[in-house]
Amino acid sequence: MRAELVFVGTELLLGEILNTNAQYLSRRLAELGVDVYYQVTVGDNPERLEGALRQAIGRADVVLTSGGLGPTDDDLTREVAAALSGRPLREDPAVLAEIAAWFERAGRPMTANNRRQAMVPEGATVLPNPVGTAPGLIVPVGEPRQPGGEPPALVLMPGPPPELTRMFEDHVVPYLTRRMGGTPLRLFTRTLRFCGIGESALADAVQDILAAQTDPTIAPYAKPGEVHLRLATKAADAAIAEARFAPVVEAIRQRVGQHLFGTDETTLEQAVGDLLRQRGWTLALAESCTGGLVAKRITDVPGSSAYFLAGYVTYSNAAKMDVLGVPAETLAQHGAVSEATVRAMAEGARRRSGATVAVSVSGIAGPGGGTPEKPVGTVWIGLAYPGGVRARQFLFRGSRDHIRQVTAQYALAYLWAHLREGR
Numbered sequence: 001m002r003a004e005l006v007f008v009g010t011e012l013l014l015g016e017i018l019n020t021n022a023q024y025l026s027r028r029l030a031e032l033g034v035d036v037y038y039q040v041t042v043g044d045n046p047e048r049l050e051g052a053l054r055q056a057i058g059r060a061d062v063v064l065t066s067g068g069l070g071p072t073d074d075d076l077t078r079e080v081a082a083a084l085s086g087r088p089l090r091e092d093p094a095v096l097a098e099i100a101a102w103f104e105r106a107g108r109p110m111t112a113n114n115r116r117q118a119m120v121p122e123g124a125t126v127l128p129n130p131v132g133t134a135p136g137l138i139v140p141v142g143e144p145r146q147p148g149g150e151p152p153a154l155v156l157m158p159g160p161p162p163e164l165t166r167m168f169e170d171h172v173v174p175y176l177t178r179r180m181g182g183t184p185l186r187l188f189t190r191t192l193r194f195c196g197i198g199e200s201a202l203a204d205a206v207q208d209i210l211a212a213q214t215d216p217t218i219a220p221y222a223k224p225g226e227v228h229l230r231l232a233t234k235a236a237d238a239a240i241a242e243a244r245f246a247p248v249v250e251a252i253r254q255r256v257g258q259h260l261f262g263t264d265e266t267t268l269e270q271a272v273g274d275l276l277r278q279r280g281w282t283l284a285l286a287e288s289c290t291g292g293l294v295a296k297r298i299t300d301v302p303g304s305s306a307y308f309l310a311g312y313v314t315y316s317n318a319a320k321m322d323v324l325g326v327p328a329e330t331l332a333q334h335g336a337v338s339e340a341t342v343r344a345m346a347e348g349a350r351r352r353s354g355a356t357v358a359v360s361v362s363g364i365a366g367p368g369g370g371t372p373e374k375p376v377g378t379v380w381i382g383l384a385y386p387g388g389v390r391a392r393q394f395l396f397r398g399s400r401d402h403i404r405q406v407t408a409q410y411a412l413a414y415l416w417a418h419l420r421e422g423r
Contacts, residue, residue: 001180003034004060006052008067008077009159010043020161021066028168032176033185033234044074053084057141057152062176067159069134071113078119078137081154085141087121095126099133127171134158136167138175150179185234188241192229192252194259195268195413199227205255216244225409261416268412269297275419276307284355285311286324286345288336288362289379293408310353324348337362337374339391342382350384357385359415365403379407381414
C-alpha cells in the first residue's frame with residue numbers, strides 16, 4: 001500500500017512549531033509495511049490545500065492528513081476534503097452530541113463555532129477523538145482503481161500530537177491493516193554501527209556485498225564519528241526478518257567486525273561501558289575543551305557508577321597543574337593543546353582517581369584561539385592504561401559546538417578501540 005502524508009498549518013511553514021507528527025507517522029507506517037513516498041506541508045489556504053490533496057490522492061492509495069479540523073475559520077481540511085470528494089457536508093447529530101459531552105466533562109461552555117466540527121462528508125467514516133473535540137474522518141474519493149478493491153481515501157486526523165497518536169493507534173491502524181488484507185508485511189530494520197573507520201573505507205570493504213544486495217537492502221549512513229549500515233526487509237514476522245539479516249550481518253562482521261561497536265540503538269558510551277564492565281576496569285576522565293561532555297555521555301548510561309570513578313574539567317593551565325599534576329614546563333614548552341599535555345593529563349587523572357584507565361582531551365574549539373601551527377579544530381586525545389600511555393591528534397572543522405561534540409565522540413571511540421584490542 002502506498003500512502004502520502006499532508007500536514008496542514010501555516011504555523012508549520014513558518015517554523016513556529018516542530019512537526020513531530022511527521023516523524024511519528026512515518027515511523028509507524030514503515031513498521032506497518034506501508035510505503036510513504038511523499039510528505040507535503042501546506043498552509044491554511046483552501047486552493048493550495050486542495051491542490052496538495054488532489055496531487056496526493058492521484059498517486060497514493062491512502063492520504064493521511066494532520067491538522068485543519070478545528071472550529072475556526074482557518075480550519076479548512078474538512079471542507080476541502082468534502083469538495084474534492086464531491087460529498088456534501090452534513091451535520092452529524094451523534095458527533096455533535098459527543099462534542100457537547102466533551103465540553104460538559106471539561107466544565108467549559110461549548111461555543112457556536114464548535115458545531116463546525118460535527119460536519120461530516122456524506123458517506124464518510126467518523127473516527128472518535130476521546131482526547132479532543134475534533135473527530136477524524138475517512139473520506140473515500142472516486143472509484144476503486146482495481147476490480148473488487150477499495151477507492152482511494154483521505155484519512156483526516158487532528159493536529160495536536162496526543163489526539164493524532166491516540167486516533168491513529170485506535171482507529172487508523174485497524175483500518176490500514178484491514179485494507180492490506182489483515183496480515184501486512186512489516187518493515188524490519190537492523191542498524192550496524194561502526195567507529196574508527198570512514199564511510200568510504202567501510203563501503204570499499206563491503207563493496208561486493210553492497211553490489212549484490214537484494215533482500216535485505218543495505219544502505220550506508222555517515223554520522224559524526226560513526227558510520228552506520230542499515231539493513232531493511234519486509235516480512236510477516238521478526239523471525240523471518242532475522243533469518244534474512246543473520247547471514248548478511250555475519251558476512252559484514254567477517255570483513256569489518258573490528259570496527260563494529262553495536263547494533264540498532266546501542267550508543268558508543270553504552271559499548272564502552274559494556275567493555276569496562278566485562279573487564280572489571282574503572283574509568284576516569286580529564287577534559288579541557290569539551291568541558292565535561294564526555295563525562296556527561298558516560299553517566300547518561302544507567303549503571304555507569306559501577307565503572308566511572310571521576311571526571312576532572314581542567315580548563316585552565318593552573319587547573320591542569322594543580323588538579324592533574326601536569327608539569328609547568330610541559331605547558332610552557334608544548335602548550336595546553338599538545339601530545340605531551342594530554343599524556344600528562346591522562347596519567348594525572350588515572351593516578352589521582354585510582355582508575356584502571358583514563359582518557360584526556362584538550363583542543364581549540366574556536367572560534368578564536370587558533371594559530372597557523374594549531375588552527376581551530378586541533379584536538380589531542382590521550383589515554384593512560386596499565387600498559388602505558390598514548391595520544392592521538394585530530395583536526396575537526398565546524399562550529400564551536402560541533403567541534404566539542406565531535407571531540408567527545410572521538411574520545412569515546414578512541415577508548416572503545418583500545419578496550420576492544422584487549423590492552
